[in-house]
Amino acid sequence: MEEQVLIAGGGLAGSEAAWQLAERGVRVALCEMRPRRATPAHKTDRLAELVCSNSLKSNAPGAASWLLKEEMRRAGSLLLRVADECAVPGGTALTVDRERFAQGVTAAIERHPLIELRREEVTEIDPGRLMLIATGPLTSDGLAESLQRLTGRESLAFYDAISPIVDAETLNMERIFRASRYGKGGEDYLNCPLTEEEYRAFYEALMSAESVQAREFEDARYFEACLPVEELARRGYDTLRFGPMRPVGIVDPRTGRRPYAVVQLRAENLRYSSYNLVGFQNHLKFPEQKRILRMIPGLENAEFLRFGQIHRNTYINAPSLLNPDLSFRESPSTFIAGQLSGVEGYVECIATGLLAGMALACRARRETFIPPPRTTALGSLVHYITHADPQNYQPANISFDLLPPIEGLPPQLARDRRVRREKQCERALEDLDAWLKAEAVQPSLATLTFHSERRKVSEPTAIS
Template sequence: MSGDREPIQVIGGGLAGTEAAWQIAQAGWPVVLHEMRPQRQSPAHHSAELAELVCSNSFGALSSDRAAGLLHTELRQLRSLIIATADTHAVPAGGALAVDRAVFSQQLTQTLASHPLVELRRTEVTQIPTTGITVLATGPLTSPALAEDLQRLTGLEYFSFFDAASPIVMGDSIDREVAFLASRYDKGEAAYLNCPFDREQYLAFWQALCRAEQAPVKDFELDTAKFFEGCLPIEELARRGEDTMRYGPLKPVGLFDARHGDFRAPENRAKRPYAVAQLRQEDKTGQLWNLVGFQTNLRWGEQKRVFRTIPGLEQAEFVRMGVMHRNTFINSPQLLQPTLQFRDRPTLLAAGQLTGTEGYTAAAAGGWLAGTNAARLALGLESLALPASTMMGALFAFITSASPKHFQPMPPNFGILPPLATRIRNKRERYGAYRDRALADLQAWQTQLESSAAIALSV
């Protein structure tokens, strides 16, 4: 099959690995795609097919002025196999791109298996190959043996088995008339946005939280969830007593609104808040803010309903909901370059949920870039990073430059894109402008890439 060309190894035949293997083969290089199913099943997969959708059959909003839709559009422009197959097997789903899941995965399995440059090997890989070019794409439920080897390679502290994340909201949807910027006891620069409660507001919030509906925990996650006793969901803190949150993440001490004068003055004492919810900046430009200590297992609709009763968050736009679930991911800000190559070993690449992107379409996007770059390395070409103004480029720039200390997986969203040159107040128009800029920049990038390839061929 491969002559004297050493095949690239892609480990994991999920959304990311399938796209990566296809891009490598389409670039004319042989590839071995390792998938452990059906020989060994993950706790969430049920079939032997490649790119199985483990839960919902939806790839998110279709419209290109929505974050998921923009990512689909970019991937269509880049000839992604996953998105082309999703388009072919789409089912009616209102404004979303949803697919007939069985036919979608069967079609992808057949397409890969019949490609002359793809060898599909049904084996569990337990050790990362030490030579050659490899793409790791084993997903949120990476098998334990490989996870152990990856931990050894990356270092224990750069590896997570569990995602206990707080919701993230768009900065411009926080009411700054209510929320104030301050750090506790005015230490260092004012780094937190603080949402102050009076007693009545706090009690209403506490009661709403105690009554809110939980998302079901999967059987295979129960043990891991117990293991994380030290990182309790906010609703569990609420259930432990009326004041438990006020002695935990909502403690009001040392936080004062400078607009009310010197907080040490006795006449200002009465203005001190009864409780405070804090938001910490998540990105360099301050477009994304993370609700500190609000990891939660509530249903997504319930999170929006209850957290919007926090003073200042009435109009909050959520870009990521809080979660507590099993999710294997590496500390990409420490380990990866925006090309998805490991910093210390550029012939090793990673893609998909393992890198801390979130969702099916983001996994396909990671597979596209890691596969493209693996093939380019084999062909002796420079590896690529996408323009930061595209949703793909912004996502990979974010996961490789976020704060390593607080790193949590990120779905595609407009908050990670660089701000526009001019401020557009209307949200729909603003997102349309992000879309127009992203697609124009992607087109220019592709044209330049194709013309430099043509010049290389002609010399």
């Protein structure tokens, strides 16, 4: 029988990984420190507890989040199956009854004959055994210190500073010009110039904007290196003009003069299909971000692929540390999944747990794990984690921007974003189905007897 795999953390990623391993005939010890040691965020001792929203994002066919979930369903995700069974009305989103969801996952894990659920804290990484770290943003101090020793202190971040990202197709290029500061670096940046009147209106709107209230377990103190723009604005009228909106070294080619203030946009990829607002990390409510940021010249009709955020998060600089199978280069027996790996969102965390479980099963059987094709949502997500620029690595949600574009479409179709995304979804699901037929990632026949007698995982009677 294969070596028992140790999983630290019974959240979304850890629970999914445990299931994937057990389904492939690999014994698992799943360690969850609750209830012996509580966290500031969790309310129960159940596995896969949703501590914030109860939404797993869009379930509408054609959406990027739908594509990721559909791939995970086809790959046999336990948590997606439980979520579907626990769904409550939520428009186009997959919204769940959070108590039934955690209850259903816990019941399934406790019943599986190959999973040993241990209520204990893991404080050390053991490089001598197969191990998955999936302890999330509230990783305990002891394990965080062990992780720091493995990764290097500078490779472990304890907060998020995420700038908004806009869809390039929705920018008004009549108001925007390309240039780099002092002419260095070519035309790498898009520049949105503001007049004094436009800056004043923007500043006043920012000063009166509604911010997201920090949760009890989040430290509201800000780091000087990543102050939100609204906090900078509170320090004085001109603070932004000497910070992220400074116009020095920039000349508007249409006027031949330096703007009063400028907002710079930096490309997110080599296709220049999306841009982030440089230095515009913020803690404003999403509707407020849309309203205020659309006051910036050129962004009047901008569509936001991601809004700015600042919150407590622990994650590693994954591209500089991980192999494509989510194992550490310096400690190949140690894997990582969930928010620690640098993904944002419930579904993305579950996805990394699913892939890490598959990869660990292959390692336990001394087989080679081949990640999903780059053309799939799963493949694109893990590719981002392991191949993004380490210098500017930030946690990411799934978006079509992570997937490679469709080549060879007729021009009239290539201009239609809906058609492009439909084609990307079709290609992704076809390629995923082909990948899933590979013997190395299939569940083991050893679990068939267990499954033939299994009750529905969402039955409430399994948990007292």
